[in-house]
Amino acid sequence: MAEPALIALLGGTGAGRSSFVNTIAGEDVARVGHGIYSETLEVNQYECKLMEAQVVRLVDTPGLGALSADNPDPTASSTSFTPTKILRKLTAFVHTEYDRTRTLSGVVYLHDIRKPNVSRLGPRDLKKLKELCGAPEGTAPNLIIVTTFWDLLPDVQAGLSSETLLTRGDGLIKQLLDGGARLARWGHYDPSASPAGPEFQVPHKVIGDLLSRTDSNDGSGLPSSFADLREKLKQQKEGLKTEGYQAAGDAEEAKKKAEEGLRNTEERKENTQKRKRRAESEKEQMEEDVEDAEKRAKAKRKRKQKRAEAKERRERAEQQEREERREREERRAREERQERKERQDRLDRQERQERRERREREERQWQQQQQAEEDRKRAKSAKGTTSTTTFL
Numbered sequence: 001m002a003e004p005a006l007i008a009l010l011g012g013t014g015a016g017r018s019s020f021v022n023t024i025a026g027e028d029v030a031r032v033g034h035g036i037y038s039e040t041l042e043v044n045q046y047e048c049k050l051m052e053a054q055v056v057r058l059v060d061t062p063g064l065g066a067l068s069a070d071n072p073d074p075t076a077s078s079t080s081f082t083p084t085k086i087l088r089k090l091t092a093f094v095h096t097e098y099d100r101t102r103t104l105s106g107v108v109y110l111h112d113i114r115k116p117n118v119s120r121l122g123p124r125d126l127k128k129l130k131e132l133c134g135a136p137e138g139t140a141p142n143l144i145i146v147t148t149f150w151d152l153l154p155d156v157q158a159g160l161s162s163e164t165l166l167t168r169g170d171g172l173i174k175q176l177l178d179g180g181a182r183l184a185r186w187g188h189y190d191p192s193a194s195p196a197g198p199e200f201q202v203p204h205k206v207i208g209d210l211l212s213r214t215d216s217n218d219g220s221g222l223p224s225s226f227a228d229l230r231e232k233l234k235q236q237k238e239g240l241k242t243e244g245y246q247a248a249g250d251a252e253e254a255k256k257k258a259e260e261g262l263r264n265t266e267e268r269k270e271n272t273q274k275r276k277r278r279a280e281s282e283k284e285q286m287e288e289d290v291e292d293a294e295k296r297a298k299a300k301r302k303r304k305q306k307r308a309e310a311k312e313r314r315e316r317a318e319q320q321e322r323e324e325r326r327e328r329e330e331r332r333a334r335e336e337r338q339e340r341k342e343r344q345d346r347l348d349r350q351e352r353q354e355r356r357e358r359r360e361r362e363e364r365q366w367q368q369q370q371q372a373e374e375d376r377k378r379a380k381s382a383k384g385t386t387s388t389t390t391f392l
């Protein structure tokens with residue numbers, strides 16, 4: 001016989017995962033929370049019968065961001081359940097309870113409609129979730145988001161406004177919807193008061209819907225209304241009661257109980273071993289995550305170093321350019337000074353030359369004047385001598 005389908009329930013603290021399981025099981029198999037602290041702190045699976053004798057295993061998980069009552073410090077992120085921690089726990093559970101090839105048939109993400117949705121999955125968490133769901137590359141995991149606590153809202157309209165905010169915001173819900181998830185609504189309604197509309201789905205229908213995406217089950221035969229669900233659960237309980245009475249009358253009861261005790265002891269032993277294996281698998285995953293983180297940190301350091309080197313090269317080049325520019329400017333200034341000096345020297349020489357020439361010209365003129373004067377005097381005296389001779 002084929003193994004029952006495996007469906008994981010994820011969501012924030014107190015979103016209603018355990019109640020969801022109990023509703024499908026028809027009895028309180030999972031402990032539900034009553035305070036602000038998370039009731040579910042470990043991954044547990046519950047085998048439940050869907051209506052048409054179909055069996056599913058629901059895997060209940062601790063709440064995202066959950067803190068235990070023993071460790072109530074909301075600032076201590078190491079003690080709260082981040083999406084990475086939840087997925088690590090879930091993966092360890094599936095790997096040890098089954099094997100590494102086992103995948104989930106689907107995931108139900110529950111969210112209290114009255115709360116904002118702030119957490120997001122990082123790329124690695126998203127990858128892990130897809131792997132866990134066996135979603136091939138490029139496809140979305142089989143996922144339904146169920147918003148809960150609609151029954152505690154003043155009216156449906158208030159829920160619709162919150163739903164709009166959640167589906168348009170940038171939290172996990174928007175992220176999952178973008179990845180192909182579908183939306184459903186749920187609340188602990190009195191059967192007669194459940195709002196109409198296909199979005200309001202009882203848990204059986206939600207699971208049937210998920211399964212219809214993974215196998216030939218089209219979800220028919222599943223109760224679509226609370227009244228239908230209550231009737232079928234009643235029938236189921238009646239059947240179990242009758243069986244119980246018959247068994248009580250059996251003379252083999254005592255023997256069976258002894259055998260059961262033995263089985264329980266063995267089961268407990270097996271459970272302890274399973275827990276140990278799970279813890280080892282979680283440790284293994286954590287080591288892989290640490291190794292990955294170290295690789296990423298190393299790559300980041302390398303990138304940072306490269307950037308620093310490039311910056312240093314750039315600064316050196318700029319410094320060199322500045323120095324070259326300064327040298328060029330100094331040389332130009334020197335050359336200009338030199339040119340000015342040479343021009344000045346030339347002007348000085350020219351001026352001196354002109355002065356000398358002027359002086360020489362003036363000297364020559366003066367000599368010529370002197371000469372002319374002398375000539376005049378000589379001519380005068382020669383003329384005087386001649387007239388004296390004539391007189392005598």
Ligand SMILES: Nc1nc2c(ncn2[C@@H]2O[C@H](COP(=O)(O)OP(=O)(O)OP(=O)(O)O)[C@@H](O)[C@H]2O)c(=O)[nH]1
Nearest residue numbers: 014015016017018019032033038039040063149187
């Ligand atoms: N009125 C109402 N109560 C709900 C609904 N869903 C859950 N509850 C109640 O909310 C409380 C917490 O529900 P749980 O099912 O324990 O929630 P959980 O997600 O398993 O929470 P933890 O495991 O503690 O993180 C319980 O008292 C539930 O009865 C809902 O849709 N409407």
Ligand SMILES: [Mg+2]
Nearest residue numbers: 017018039040
């Ligand atoms: Mg719970």
